[in-house]
Amino acid sequence: MASDGANPAILRLAVPVPLRRLFDYLPPEGIDLSTLSPGQRLWVPFGGRKLVAVLVDMVPESPLAQLKPALELIDSAPVFDGCCRDFLHWAADYYQAPVGELYAAALPAALRKGKPADHWAEQWLQLTTEGKGLPETALSRAPKQQALLQLLLERGRQSRTQLKALDHSTATIRALQDRGLVEWIAGPTVPPAIPAAEATAPPELNEEQRQVLDAIPVDRFSASLLEGTTGSGKTEVYLRLMEQVLTGGKQALLLVPEIGLTPQTLRRIAARFPDRSIAALHSGLAEGERAQAWLSAAAGQADIVIGTRSAILTPLPRLGAVIVDEEHDGSFKQQDGVRYSARDLAMVLGRNAGVPVLLGSATPSLESLHNALSGRYQHLRLRQRAGNARPPQIHLVPTLGQQLEEGFAPQVLRHIGETLARGEQALVFINRRGFAPALTCDDCGWLADCPHCSSKLTMHRRQRQLRCHHCDYRRSLVDSCPQCHSRSLSALGGGTERSEELLARRFADYPVIRVDRDTTASKQALDRLLAPARDGKPCLLLGTQMLAKGHHLPRVTLVVIQDADGGLFSADFRAPERTGQLLEQVAGRAGRGDLPGRVLVQSRYPEHPLLQLLLEKGYGPFARQLLRDRAVAQLPPLRAMALVRAECEEPRWAEEFLETARTQMQALAPPSPQLSYLGPVPALLERKSGRFRFYVQITAEKRGQLQPLLARLCQWAEGNRNRRLRWAVDMDAQELS
Numbered sequence: 001m002a003s004d005g006a007n008p009a010i011l012r013l014a015v016p017v018p019l020r021r022l023f024d025y026l027p028p029e030g031i032d033l034s035t036l037s038p039g040q041r042l043w044v045p046f047g048g049r050k051l052v053a054v055l056v057d058m059v060p061e062s063p064l065a066q067l068k069p070a071l072e073l074i075d076s077a078p079v080f081d082g083c084c085r086d087f088l089h090w091a092a093d094y095y096q097a098p099v100g101e102l103y104a105a106a107l108p109a110a111l112r113k114g115k116p117a118d119h120w121a122e123q124w125l126q127l128t129t130e131g132k133g134l135p136e137t138a139l140s141r142a143p144k145q146q147a148l149l150q151l152l153l154e155r156g157r158q159s160r161t162q163l164k165a166l167d168h169s170t171a172t173i174r175a176l177q178d179r180g181l182v183e184w185i186a187g188p189t190v191p192p193a194i195p196a197a198e199a200t201a202p203p204e205l206n207e208e209q210r211q212v213l214d215a216i217p218v219d220r221f222s223a224s225l226l227e228g229t230t231g232s233g234k235t236e237v238y239l240r241l242m243e244q245v246l247t248g249g250k251q252a253l254l255l256v257p258e259i260g261l262t263p264q265t266l267r268r269i270a271a272r273f274p275d276r277s278i279a280a281l282h283s284g285l286a287e288g289e290r291a292q293a294w295l296s297a298a299a300g301q302a303d304i305v306i307g308t309r310s311a312i313l314t315p316l317p318r319l320g321a322v323i324v325d326e327e328h329d330g331s332f333k334q335q336d337g338v339r340y341s342a343r344d345l346a347m348v349l350g351r352n353a354g355v356p357v358l359l360g361s362a363t364p365s366l367e368s369l370h371n372a373l374s375g376r377y378q379h380l381r382l383r384q385r386a387g388n389a390r391p392p393q394i395h396l397v398p399t400l401g402q403q404l405e406e407g408f409a410p411q412v413l414r415h416i417g418e419t420l421a422r423g424e425q426a427l428v429f430i431n432r433r434g435f436a437p438a439l440t441c442d443d444c445g446w447l448a449d450c451p452h453c454s455s456k457l458t459m460h461r462r463q464r465q466l467r468c469h470h471c472d473y474r475r476s477l478v479d480s481c482p483q484c485h486s487r488s489l490s491a492l493g494g495g496t497e498r499s500e501e502l503l504a505r506r507f508a509d510y511p512v513i514r515v516d517r518d519t520t521a522s523k524q525a526l527d528r529l530l531a532p533a534r535d536g537k538p539c540l541l542l543g544t545q546m547l548a549k550g551h552h553l554p555r556v557t558l559v560v561i562q563d564a565d566g567g568l569f570s571a572d573f574r575a576p577e578r579t580g581q582l583l584e585q586v587a588g589r590a591g592r593g594d595l596p597g598r599v600l601v602q603s604r605y606p607e608h609p610l611l612q613l614l615l616e617k618g619y620g621p622f623a624r625q626l627l628r629d630r631a632v633a634q635l636p637p638l639r640a641m642a643l644v645r646a647e648c649e650e651p652r653w654a655e656e657f658l659e660t661a662r663t664q665m666q667a668l669a670p671p672s673p674q675l676s677y678l679g680p681v682p683a684l685l686e687r688k689s690g691r692f693r694f695y696v697q698i699t700a701e702k703r704g705q706l707q708p709l710l711a712r713l714c715q716w717a718e719g720n721r722n723r724r725l726r727w728a729v730d731m732d733a734q735e736l737s
């Protein structure tokens with residue numbers, strides 16, 4: 001994107017609007033052109049609004065005659081470096097997304113709104129030339145000044161924040177300043193501090209872990225999948241890899257799923273690297289803190305960057321490795337706006353920067369497993385649990401024809417009781433929150449439906465509400481049927497709230513801790529809720545998939561999966577994969593300490609071959625079987641898939657739009673054995689928030705076949721003038737919902 005020519009006085013900018021192009025502006029009036037460089041933000045006028053744009057290039061001419069001047073320069077120095085800009089442009093091309101929206105997605109909210117980066121600049125204290133030349137013992141009669149001098153000699157410049165944390169007083173600093181030994185300079189911000197856990201000596205690596213680590217040289221690009229059973233010490237491998245990267249003077253990026261970035265995870269990492277600057281990027285931060293963390297990463301100041309999906313878009317000038325934990329997790333794929341996959345982009349970033357990329361999971365996605373089995377990725381394995389922990393025993397509990405109590409078989413309740421009586425902990429996994437997923441009238445058959453979505457309302461008894469889990473519509477609970485006024489209403493099916501009532505009654509002597517989205521408004525709340533469990537006292541945990549990941553609770557010896565069947569009969573071809581991952585991850589919470597674990601899995605269809613395979617042989621063979629099925633059905637990852645989506649209050653318009661889209665694409669590339677079209681078909685959730693949703697599905701032998709097709713489609717679709725219709729291209733779509 002280099003510019004040449006004599007007078008590059010036209011600014012080419014990425015503007016956050018849904019158009020797939022850059023926009024030309026004149027420089028702000030009266031500005032010195034030498035203060036401008038790509039990667040800075042500017043205020044620009046756009047269609048009567050004022051927007052924050054990013055300077056991409058400066059060129060001598062524009063094809064347009066009438067250019068408006070940009071309004072104002074925001075940053076004194078670029079916030080995006082060249083590598084990051086190239087990466088964002090690549091991603092925009094690949095996902096057929098407006099590049100301005102990618103820049104906007106990369107920025108933290110405060111910077112997206114135009115707050116100047118200088119606002120977070122830090123004051124740094126450094127040695128002057130005299131200070132550097134001072135003999136070691138020159139200040140021995142002023143021990144505080146001597147200590148500060150020593151610190152600056154050993155660790156280089158220190159920020160005001162760091163000095164405060166280390167208890168160096170302003171008086172001491174002033175004294176050294178007066179002697180001309182130190183000086184303040186302005187520099188990049190440091191990330192907000194993260195409380196550390198108590199530092200513990202790292203364990204000795206076992207043989208498998210050592211082999212894995214040896215297979216990842218840190219001085220060049222490599223793509224690896226670490227398939228390591230639950231509790232096998234994957235996190236320990238990540239920590240060691242990070243250590244090597246930091247020792248080499250580089251930054252380590254660790255991506256974690258939304259649910260995985262708990263204060264517990266952060267404390268563990270902070271404890272391992274007490275001297276390092278760690279930036280955590282997640283939605284739990286206040287706007288200013290997030291900007292501070294982001295800027296410290298972008299300035300190369302933060303050594304370790306831990307974040308959820310959008311952290312992949314952060315500029316990291318000293319990048320040394322990218323690690324993606326729980327790489328199978330669905331939260332790495334953005335489901336609206338720019339529909340990128342942070343996991344897939346991690347590979348691109350690593351290749352661009354020439355550094356290793358490590359994807360880790362006990363239950364790898366079929367995409368990554370396929371890449372590993374076909375030799376595109378290095379396939380690394382950890383087959384054994386680390387330390388003394390042994391794999392749990394798994395038993396199926398058939399529920400058909402059994403007398404269940406609120407969804408639990410009698411022997412399951414008995415096992416829970418025995419576990420608690422032995423002073424151990426039990427975990428019950430339920431895949432639905434709320435009290436019951438439906439409310440119905442026994443007399444006329446009325447069902448509480450969402451008025452905006454094609455779904456039922458979930459009953460939340462504690463709050464006396466009916467809620468839609470798709471659009472968050474809420475209404476108060478009714479006592480009688482709105483249709484026939486009968487008072488005999490029944491709650492159908494079970495949820496976490498309903499199970500909690502039963503379990504709290506049955507096991508009244510023990511704490512019953514419910515963990516779902518309703519009880520954990522924040523990450524801190526989850527941390528607090530789990531505190532008694534971490535203390536190791538007997539207790540009963542119950543909850544949704546929030547409990548499935550990342551928690552290391554060594555006293556849990558019994559895991560109950562209340563209903564294993566949900567995903568086996570879904571219309572979404574990815575449902576069995578997700579069910580397998582969830583069950584294996586939940587089961588993996590059992591027996592992670594010295595005590596053996598047991599898993600009870602309730603099912604109405606214990607003979608189901610996939611369930612049998614999963615429970616008898618484990619996720620590995622199960623996933624390999626699913627891959628063979630996908631090959632037969634010509635589905636991802638054996639084929640590339642993209643969706644063109646449209647939604648509208650008027651279903652006919654969405655369908656017509658997609659009919660035309662399909663016709664357009666077929667005119668360019670007719671259906672063939674290598675390329676097939678399906679649809680428009682209704683999405684699995686046909687109506688959401690009042691809009692009807694449809695998609696056209698395109699599958700191709702090679703990704704390269706899809707790109708030009710979708711690019712042309714976007715060109716056509718950008719001309720759509722129907723403001724009530726929304727459309728999107730979803731490359732490598734993960735959800736058919």
Ligand SMILES: Nc1ncnc2c1ncn2[C@@H]1O[C@H](COP(=O)(O)OP(=O)(O)OP(=O)(O)O)[C@@H](O)[C@H]1O
Pocket residue numbers: 203204205206209228229230231232233234235236237362386387549550551552588
């Ligand atoms: N080499 C080792 N020797 C002894 N203990 C170890 C070793 N490696 C890891 N551990 C311990 O084993 C436990 C599980 O390790 P870790 O959390 O790294 O596993 P994991 O594979 O990331 O787990 P999961 O993905 O299932 O959450 C931790 O308590 C960790 O401290």
Ligand SMILES: [Zn+2]
Pocket residue numbers: 450451452453468469470471472473689
């Ligand atoms: Zn709804």
